[in-house]
Amino acid sequence: MSAENDLIKLYSGRILALAADMPRTTRLAHPTATAKKRAPLCGSTVTVDVEVTDGVISDYGQDVKACALGQAAAAVVGANIVGLTLDQVQAGRDALFAMLKSDGPVPAAPFAELEVLQPAKDYKNRHASIMLAFDATLDALHSQHATA
Numbered sequence: 662m663s664a665e666n667d668l669i670k671l672y673s674g675r676i677l678a679l680a681a682d683m684p685r686t687t688r689l690a691h692p693t694a695t696a697k698k699r700a701p702l703c704g705s706t707v708t709v710d711v712e713v714t715d716g717v718i719s720d721y722g723q724d725v726k727a728c729a730l731g732q733a734a735a736a737v738v739g740a741n742i743v744g745l746t747l748d749q750v751q752a753g754r755d756a757l758f759a760m761l762k763s764d765g766p767v768p769a770a771p772f773a774e775l776e777v778l779q780p781a782k783d784y785k786n787r788h789a790s791i792m793l794a795f796d797a798t799l800d801a802l803h804s805q806h807a808t809a
Contacts (some may be wrong), residue, residue, distance in 0.1 A: 680732035696800035731790035
């Protein structure tokens with residue numbers, strides 16, 4: 662019963678609210694780059710479109726088919742990604758990964774709201790879904806950078 666209660670706590674009201682109000686869910690008509698990532702364990706997928714102007718994300722769209730945790734992470738990423746560079750996105754991704762895997766600090770602004778996912782560090786089977794939005798975005802940015 663304790664594990665079930667812990668799982669219920671994991672899906673807090675804040676996580677569910679983020680998942681329900683995800684921004685930038687319309688795919689871009691003419692993206693600079695697109696990438697899709699899938700979490701093999703659970704089957705969650707995130708597809709992102711980025712438009713990059715002068716090294717900065719100028720537009721972003723996402724199609725998220727994930728659990729509430731993956732959706733919450735994608736909501737925070739989508740709300741804060743425009744205006745960032747590849748290095749800033751990589752720093753946010755690395756901070757989230759460290760928070761989940763090695764009890765690192767909460768990611769700094771603009772991704773500080775990912776703090777809501779701290780309880781998920783004990784649920785390793787959920788980590789891949791949580792990381793999808795960042796990983797797909799970085800794949801798109803790297804592919805765009807390679808062709809530029």
